[in-house]
Amino acid sequence: MKAGFALIAAAVTFGTALVSATGARGSSAQTPPQPTPAAAPAEARPAPPPEFVKVCVKCHPVEKIIEGRRYKTQWDQVLEQMVARGAIATDQELDVIFDFLVANYGRVAINTAPADEIAEVLHVEPNVAAAIVQQRASTGRIGDLEALKAVPGVPGAALEKLRDAIVF
Numbered sequence: 045m046k047a048g049f050a051l052i053a054a055a056v057t058f059g060t061a062l063v064s065a066t067g068a069r070g071s072s073a074q075t076p077p078q079p080t081p082a083a084a085p086a087e088a089r090p091a092p093p094p095e096f097v098k099v100c101v102k103c104h105p106v107e108k109i110i111e112g113r114r115y116k117t118q119w120d121q122v123l124e125q126m127v128a129r130g131a132i133a134t135d136q137e138l139d140v141i142f143d144f145l146v147a148n149y150g151r152v153a154i155n156t157a158p159a160d161e162i163a164e165v166l167h168v169e170p171n172v173a174a175a176i177v178q179q180r181a182s183t184g185r186i187g188d189l190e191a192l193k194a195v196p197g198v199p200g201a202a203l204e205k206l207r208d209a210i211v212f
């Protein structure tokens with residue numbers, strides 16, 4: 045999958061996609077978000093949507109974007125910064141890009157994140173995310189991966205692969 049990703053990224057450098065301008069997303073961020081190291085292997089992830097290729101690889105290589113996982117709020121800040129730096133995209137395109145980045149390069153604080161964010165980043169069903177939230181409420185805290193895997197319905201093997209996306 046990594047090769048395909050690079051291929052798409054390379055292909056777009058020959059393109060001249062132009063789209064209408066857009067406004068900012070959400071509130072403004074003063075400090076640049078810090079990427080977290082050690083993203084999971086790229087081959088575990090799907091190819092990026094065309095919106096991402098069209099909008100995001102004009103100014104820097106894909107590797108710059110996906111060098112680390114980020115919290116949902118951090119991805120929101122990144123997109124806002126990129127628009128401020130001249131990235132041109134519609135709100136709809138930014139939404140698609142945002143969802144792609146959160147789902148594939150997201151990071152989630154398992155003890156504080158809302159259920160929908162847990163579901164998005166860890167690719168679990170809403171009822172499983174709800175069970176995780178319920179578990180942390182009843183036990184106070186989910187301390188480690190083993191405790192998380194013990195929550196009913198949690199796909200243990202899948203979450204082991206997403207270990208770097210989970211902050212306890």
Ligand code: HEC
Pocket residue numbers: 076077078079099100101102103104108109110122123126129130131132141
């Ligand atoms: C108009 C040019 C431009 C476009 C288009 C663009 N960026 Fe950037 N991006 C920059 C600049 C300038 C920097 C900062 C300098 C650098 O690190 O290369 C940057 C840096 C980044 C960083 C590193 C930020 C950090 O704090 O470490 C990320 C992540 C990123 N861009 C993501 C994206 C995404 C996602 C898109 C598509 C929505 C995008 N960029 C589109 C210009 C652009």
